[in-house]
Amino acid sequence: MAKHWRQTHVREKSSCCSAAPKLVFACSGGADVGALADQVARKLTADGVAKMFCLAGIGGRVSGILKTTEAASKIVAIDGCPLNCARKSLEEAGFTDFGHVQLADLGYKKGESPVTEERVLTAAMATVPHFANLS
Amino acid sequence: MEIKVLGPGCAKCKEAEKIVLEAVKESGVAATVEKIADFQQIASFGVFSTPAVVIDGEVKVVGKVPSKGDVLSWLQ
Numbered sequence: 179m180a181k182h183w184r185q186t187h188v189r190e191k192s193s194c195c196s197a198a199p200k201l202v203f204a205c206s207g208g209a210d211v212g213a214l215a216d217q218v219a220r221k222l223t224a225d226g227v228a229k230m231f232c233l234a235g236i237g238g239r240v241s242g243i244l245k246t247t248e249a250a251s252k253i254v255a256i257d258g259c260p261l262n263c264a265r266k267s268l269e270e271a272g273f274t275d276f277g278h279v280q281l282a283d284l285g286y287k288k289g290e291s292p293v294t295e296e297r298v299l300t301a302a303m304a305t306v307p308h309f310a311n312l313s
Numbered sequence: 314m315e316i317k318v319l320g321p322g323c324a325k326c327k328e329a330e331k332i333v334l335e336a337v338k339e340s341g342v343a344a345t346v347e348k349i350a351d352f353q354q355i356a357s358f359g360v361f362s363t364p365a366v367v368i369d370g371e372v373k374v375v376g377k378v379p380s381k382g383d384v385l386s387w388l389q
Contacts, residue, residue, distance in 0.1 A: 235359055241371045241372040242358040242372040245360070245373070246361050249375040249376030
């Protein structure tokens with residue numbers, strides 16, 4: 179699995195009343211692999227690993243979404259296909275320090291990978307270490 | 314100018330509110346300052362870490378206490 183780390187962007191990490199969140203962004207694209215990325219992010223949220231956050235808010239430059247993302251302790255983007263829309267959206271907004279999971283690297287091809295519980299679990303397990311290893 | 318300080322009420326949130334009030338007074342800007350502690354209202358701004366400061370609908374800072382200098386620059 180390829181890892182795409184971005185370490186140059188320094189984020190504010192201080193927080194008080196509520197801890198700096200761990201955020202996961204999914205491309206949530208129209209293809210089956212986009213749906214898979216979406217379901218992986220939702221599973222990670224349900225399991226308490228991270229909080230799925232709105233990639234559309236990044237694209238729309240919504241100030242609260244941007245500032246919360248800047249304050250995050252860890253960020254991971256999940257892309258369903260090699261177009262890497264989630265990664266590029268974050269980069270266009272100025273974020274460079276985040277983990278990246280590319281579902282194609284896990285063998286999931288667009289149009290041939292409908293969402294199944296097994297695929298969601300496999301991709302989720304491939305994503306979890308990105309939250310553990312980023313510092 | 315409408316300023317909202319978002320936070321459930323911990324020491325840093327109170328500090329953020331204090332700094333905002335001091336900056337408003339120092340700047341002489343006509344502004345209302347509202348403290349918001351309700352999590353649903355806080356989340357409605359897309360904010361999931363506190364304290365946070367919102368000025369005229371734009372979130373200026375999340376997850377840390379701003380300096381008075383920062384707030385003064387936002388008020389200009």
